Amino acid sequence: MGIxxxxxxxxxxxxxxxxxxxxxxxxxxxxxxSLATIFLFVFGTPAILNMMPARIFLKGGLASATxxxxxxxxxxxxxxxxxxVTMGMIALPAMLRRNxxxxxxxxxxxxxxxxxxxxxxxxxxxxxxxxxxQSLGELLIGSVFPGLLLSGMYIVYITxxxxxxxxxxxxxxxxxxxxxxxxxxxxxxxxxxxxxILLVLGVIFFGIATPVExxxxxxxxxxxxxxxxxxxxxxxxxxxxxxxLKATSMVMWIFFGATMFVGFFIVKGGQTxxxxxxxxxxxxxxGILGLMMLILFVLGMFLDWVGILLLTVPIFVPxxxxxxxxxxxxxxxxxxDDIPLWYGVIFIVNMxxxxxxxxxxxxxxxLKSVAPPQISMAMIFKAAVPFIGLQAVGNALCIIFPQIIxxxxxxxxxGH
Numbered sequence: 367m368g369i370x371x372x373x374x375x376x377x378x379x380x381x382x383x384x385x386x387x388x389x390x391x392x393x394x395x396x397x398x399x400s401l402a403t404i405f406l407f408v409f410g411t412p413a414i415l416n417m418m419p420a421r422i423f424l425k426g427g428l429a430s431a432t433x434x435x436x437x438x439x440x441x442x443x444x445x446x447x448x449x450x451v452t453m454g455m456i457a458l459p460a461m462l463r464r465n466x467x468x469x470x471x472x473x474x475x476x477x478x479x480x481x482x483x484x485x486x487x488x489x490x491x492x493x494x495x496x497x498x499x500q501s502l503g504e505l506l507i508g509s510v511f512p513g514l515l516l517s518g519m520y521i522v523y524i525t526x527x528x529x530x531x532x533x534x535x536x537x538x539x540x541x542x543x544x545x546x547x548x549x550x551x552x553x554x555x556x557x558x559x560x561x562x563i564l565l566v567l568g569v570i571f572f573g574i575a576t577p578v579e580x581x582x583x584x585x586x587x588x589x590x591x592x593x594x595x596x597x598x599x600x601x602x603x604x605x606x607x608x609x610x611l612k613a614t615s616m617v618m619w620i621f622f623g624a625t626m627f628v629g630f631f632i633v634k635g636g637q638t639x640x641x642x643x644x645x646x647x648x649x650x651x652x653g654i655l656g657l658m659m660l661i662l663f664v665l666g667m668f669l670d671w672v673g674i675l676l677l678t679v680p681i682f683v684p685x686x687x688x689x690x691x692x693x694x695x696x697x698x699x700x701x702x703d704d705i706p707l708w709y710g711v712i713f714i715v716n717m718x719x720x721x722x723x724x725x726x727x728x729x730x731x732x733l734k735s736v737a738p739p740q741i742s743m744a745m746i747f748k749a750a751v752p753f754i755g756l757q758a759v760g761n762a763l764c765i766i767f768p769q770i771i772x773x774x775x776x777x778x779x780x781g782h
Contacts, residue, residue, distance in 0.1 A: 374639065377639060377640075455736045457471075457475060458471055458472070458475055458733070458736070458737060458738070458741075459738060462738065464536060465533075465536050466534070466536070467533070467534040468740075468741060468745055468749070469745060469748055469749040470524065470527065470528075470534050470749070471749075472733060472737070472741065472745065472746050472749035472750075473749035473750060473752060473753050474520065474524055474753075475733060476721075476722055476729050476730070476733055476746070476749060476750050476753060477516075477520050477722070477750075477753035477756070477757070478517075478520065479721075479729055479732070479733075480718040480721045480722060480729055480757075481513055481516065481517060481718075483671075483714060483717060483718060483721070484509050484512060484513040484516070484711075484714050484715060484718060485509065485510065485513035485514075485517075486506040486507070486509055486510065486513075486563075486567050488506065488509060488714065490671060490675070490714050490717060491505045491506055491509060491710070491714065493672065493675055493676075494675060494679065494710045494713065494714070495710070497675060497676060497679050497680065498679055498683050498706050498710060499706075500706045500707055500710055501707070502570060503570045503571050503573065503778075504707050504775040504778075505707060505710050505711065506567060506570060506571070507571055507774045507775055507778055508707055508708075508710075508711050508771045508772065508774060508775045509711050509714060509771075510774055511770050511771065511773065511774060512711055512715055512760065512764050512770055512771060515760055515763065515764075515770060516715070516718075516756070516757065516760045519756050519759070519760055520753065520756060523752070523753075523756060558590075558591045558594055558595075559591055562584065562587040562588065562590075562591055565583065565584075565587060566580050566581070566583060566584040566587070567580075569583060571778055572778075640681050640685070641681075641684070641685045641688075644657065644658075644685060645685070651689040651690060651691050652691065652694060652765070654685070654686075654689065655686065655691075655709075655712075655765065658678075658682050658686075659712070659716055659761065661678070662674060662678065662713065662716045662717070662720070663716060663719055663720065663723065665677075665678070665720070666716070666717060666719060666720020666721075666723055666727075667720070667723045667724065667725065667726060667727070668725075668726055670728075671717045671720060671721075674717070674720070675713070675717075679713070682709070683705075683706055683709060686705050686706075686709055687702060687705050687706065689705075690702075691705065691768075693768075694766055695766065697766060697767060698768075698769070699768065700768045700772070704768075704772055707771070707772065707775065708768050708771050708772060711764065711771045712761060712764055712765060712771075715757060715760060715761045715764060716761055718757050719754050719757045719758065719761075722750040722753060722754050722757070723750070723754060724747045724750070727750065729750075730743070730746050730747065730750060733746055734746055
């Protein structure tokens with residue numbers, strides 16, 4: 367029989383221990399997993415211990431979808447790290463050679479790179495769909511307009527700043543400009559990768575294949591594209607397999623630790639305690655959502671997005687589904703059945719901010735790893751700030767105007 371302790375003290379002890387271990391530099395997966403196991407034995411019961419196999423071994427969809435999606439995304443440069451590193455090596459030196467403002471150049475790369483977790487396909491959407499029991503197809507297609515919205519906002523911001531101060535982004539010299547025919551020739555190499563992405567997304571959107579089956583199609587297609595570019599050899603296949611194994615192992619270890627951690631907390635009444643505490647603030651539904659966004663932003667400064675998702679979604683989504691979002695400023699709100707989908711996209715947009723927020727935003731370090739020596743870490747931090755603001759505005763627009771997220775799913779999915 368475990369030791370009985372009030373849920374308020376258990377919450378403080380549980381999350382305080384997690385914060386302490388993370389500050390000591392221990393990996394997220396081992397922090398959550400070890401704490402969950404220790405707390406289960408000290409404060410749990412034999413019945414609670416029986417939940418371990420059930421929470422660790424879920425159906426194989428998450429592992430299969432994650433490993434195959436990571437392979438496809440790596441091949442198509444569709445994940446944040448690959449995008450930041452690749453474009454940082456190619457575009458940043460080119461902009462600096464043409465006398466672009468360093469902070470504007472870095473900021474545009476940082477913000478553009480984070481779109482990889484929002485615009486389909488998205489590994490984050492896959493993990494959220496599994497954890498929240500949400501349709502992946504609806505989540506992916508619901509992310510399209512928010513992704514295009516943010517992309518457009520970045521472009522407008524850069525354009526306005528450069529029109530106000532042309533020295534920030536000088537126009538390309540006439541002798542360096544490429545004619546229309548040359549542009550078409552250069553675009554020819556992108557046809558196969560774009561076709562593959564549209565194929566994978568299409569079979570998911572239209573219900574032709576499950577995400578796991580679509581990932582299999584994408585993997586085969588990636589091999590074909592690689593062969594067409596004469597890069598299909600055992601070295602590249604081996605490197606892709608090792609990268610996939612590492613990514614899958616990392617996700618599954620974090621998944622193991624976080625699900626055990628949250629599972630123990632929920633069984634001990636933590637979910638009810640958090641819900642009562644949040645609702646007890648007296649905030650309106652949109653105020654509660656804003657509080658959750660603030661919590662996610664702060665967590666994003668220190669934790670990996672996988673850990674944040676697995677720690678918060680099982681607690682936040684049930685709270686939100688019990689609230690009524692009738693809309694603000696006379697704009698229609700969100701139906702109860704649409705709340706998990708709506709929140710899922712809002713969560714992903716928020717996590718883009720986490721990739722850019724100091725002191726531990728991943729994109730900041732991705733870019734620094736390939737930036738020229740004159741680009742300091744402080745300069746990259748400053749470059750990210752205005753784009754974090756744009757992301758916050760984009761997230762607010764998705765909250766105020768939920769149809770930005772819900773319109774396409776309502777058209778593609780009958781009965782949505």
